Amino acid sequence: MGLDSKIDLKAKFRGALLGSAVGDALGAPVEGYDMEMVRSVYGGEWEMIYGRYTDDTEMTIGVAESLIENKGFNGADMALKFIQNYNVKRGYGPGSKEVLRRIREGESLADASGKLFGGRGSYGNGAAMRIAPVGLFYFDTSDMLWEIAYKSSNITHSHELGKAGAALQALAVALAVRGQKEDMLLKLKEVVKTVMYTSKLGKLKALLDEGATKKRVISELGNGVVAFESVPTAIYSFLRSDNFKDSVVYAISLGGDTDTIGAMAGAISGAYYGEAAIPKAWLERLEDGEKGRSYIKKLAEDLCQIKLQLLQGRY
Numbered sequence: 001m002g003l004d005s006k007i008d009l010k011a012k013f014r015g016a017l018l019g020s021a022v023g024d025a026l027g028a029p030v031e032g033y034d035m036e037m038v039r040s041v042y043g044g045e046w047e048m049i050y051g052r053y054t055d056d057t058e059m060t061i062g063v064a065e066s067l068i069e070n071k072g073f074n075g076a077d078m079a080l081k082f083i084q085n086y087n088v089k090r091g092y093g094p095g096s097k098e099v100l101r102r103i104r105e106g107e108s109l110a111d112a113s114g115k116l117f118g119g120r121g122s123y124g125n126g127a128a129m130r131i132a133p134v135g136l137f138y139f140d141t142s143d144m145l146w147e148i149a150y151k152s153s154n155i156t157h158s159h160e161l162g163k164a165g166a167a168l169q170a171l172a173v174a175l176a177v178r179g180q181k182e183d184m185l186l187k188l189k190e191v192v193k194t195v196m197y198t199s200k201l202g203k204l205k206a207l208l209d210e211g212a213t214k215k216r217v218i219s220e221l222g223n224g225v226v227a228f229e230s231v232p233t234a235i236y237s238f239l240r241s242d243n244f245k246d247s248v249v250y251a252i253s254l255g256g257d258t259d260t261i262g263a264m265a266g267a268i269s270g271a272y273y274g275e276a277a278i279p280k281a282w283l284e285r286l287e288d289g290e291k292g293r294s295y296i297k298k299l300a301e302d303l304c305q306i307k308l309q310l311l312q313g314r315y
């Protein structure tokens with residue numbers, strides 16, 4: 001795919017990474033709450049409460065840092081970035097926590113994630129929640145995107161459903177960069193191979209067509225911590241909305257894994273609408289200390305810069 005000069009790539013890269021962090025921080029105070037409890041916290045205002053992000057953003061930062069430093073994917077370095085950035089207070093999933101400990105203690109990268117969950121590997125959404133930089137960096141090449149999404153996921157999530165969910169989320173981000181909202185579902189369906197995701201995408205289309213209630217969306221698509229109960233829900237949140245704020249508010253309003261579904265909807269919506277569409281009040285409240293808002297913005301710019309240079313054949 002050639003680069004459409006009308007696309008403001010930098011605004012989209014910034015939109016995706018900042019949008020993901022904003023969704024994470026907005027969803028974090030209500031993670032695990034049901035729909036009614038979320039409503040009682042946010043009312044109709046949807047003001048950012050703390051602006052503190054969680055593991056979703058911390059790991060997304062690691063993915064972006066590694067892609068930038070290596071001008072592409074390097075699994076050993078990406079794992080190292082996860083370990084260097086790891087802050088237990090950001091609230092990691094039990095599986096990811098254990099894999100990172102195993103790698104830190106010297107277990108081989110190839111083996112560590114496969115040992116989880118009785119040797120079946122994790123299908124949690126921890127690989128999908130951090131995948132946005134892969135979707136951005138490989139936005140113009142679906143084959144590479146799919147391959148790198150799988151490889152980067154495998155560091156912590158070796159179960160097919162964990163990796164396929166992350167690849168689906170990465171492709172949704174890439175299609176959003178390309179401005180392909182109308183045919184997003186069609187494009188996703190073309191590449192999905194697992195029955196679980198084919199079936200979820202079918203349900204997603206039916207729910208969009210019928211203008212489903214939140215209760216039905218939760219029962220059909222899910223709002224949980226596993227990839228197949230959250231990635232389709234994030235994509236649905238994006239597709240049913242026509243602006244960044246509605247998409248992220250909807251994702252979080254469903255309750256459940258709110259920080260993660262909020263982050264994934266925020267990444268897709270930010271990639272589609274660009275940084276300017278993110279409510280200023282949310283961005284201003286997003287933490288801005290070490291590796292905060294300004295740093296995330298810079299990562300998005302660096303990632304974009306390298307991508308542009310690669311497209312121009314400069315490396």
Ligand code: RVK
Binds near residue numbers: 092129225260
């Ligand atoms: C705390 C059975 C499995 C499974 C398998 C279930 C942060 C487990 C983020 C597991 C995200 C959970 C979240 C999450 C990201 C996965 N058999 N059950 N094969 N594979 N599960 O532990 O990084 O919030 O219940 O690998 O994917 O904000 O604990 O962690 O919400 O999915 O954690 O999978 O979690 P993990 P993760």
Ligand code: MG
Binds near residue numbers: 055091
């Ligand atoms: Mg989290």
Ligand code: MG
Binds near residue numbers: 258259260261
């Ligand atoms: Mg979460």
